[in-house]
Amino acid sequence: MYTLLSGLYKYVFQKDEYCILILGLDNAGKTTFLEQSKTRFNKNYKGMSLSKITTTVGLNIGTVDVAKARLMFWDLGGQEELQSLWDKYYAECHGVIYVIDSTDEERLAESKRAFDLPLHPR
Numbered sequence: 001m002y003t004l005l006s007g008l009y010k011y012v013f014q015k016d017e018y019c020i021l022i023l024g025l026d027n028a029g030k031t032t033f034l035e036q037s038k039t040r041f042n043k044n045y046k047g048m049s050l051s052k053i054t055t056t057v058g059l060n061i062g063t064v065d066v067a068k069a070r071l072m073f074w075d076l077g078g079q080e081e082l083q084s085l086w087d088k089y090y091a092e093c094h095g096v097i098y099v100i101d102s103t104d105e106e107r108l109a110e111s112k113r114a115f116d117l118p119l120h121p122r
């Protein structure tokens, strides 16, 4: 009976968890995107002032519940010396959001190279 009830409980309340990496060059807007997503999808989340966001050195984690899925976002730092860490997270994630500052045309080629990096690590 316990197994049946716990199975039913899990079926009704437990969410499938997915890990989504947020990658892109420094200053592309990754952390801003994460904060905006949390504010938009989490009813009780007040959201931090966007002007207080500073460059990410480690990792920001944000959770967003959408329908029966729980999305765990991993927002990594985009500075060049941090890009070598991206592929360490690649194998663990279910999906990737790659953020590009479309107004920064000078860095588009650099962004493409950084995008290719985890696919072909040095």
Ligand SMILES: Nc1nc2c(ncn2[C@@H]2O[C@H](COP(=O)(O)OP(=O)(O)OP(=O)(O)O)[C@@H](O)[C@H]2O)c(=O)[nH]1
Binding pocket: 024, 025, 026, 027, 028, 029, 030, 031, 032, 033, 050, 051, 053, 054, 055, 056, 057, 076, 077, 078, 079
């Ligand atoms: N105008 C405009 N500015 C943005 C947008 N998204 C981010 N910014 C600004 O761009 C700057 C960098 O944003 P971040 O979210 O810190 O960028 P990041 O990709 O997390 O950078 P790192 O943590 O260094 O890798 C901040 O000054 C943001 O306010 C956007 O959609 N429009």
Ligand SMILES: [Mg+2]
Binding pocket: 030, 031, 032, 054, 055, 056, 075, 076, 077, 078
């Ligand atoms: Mg950041």
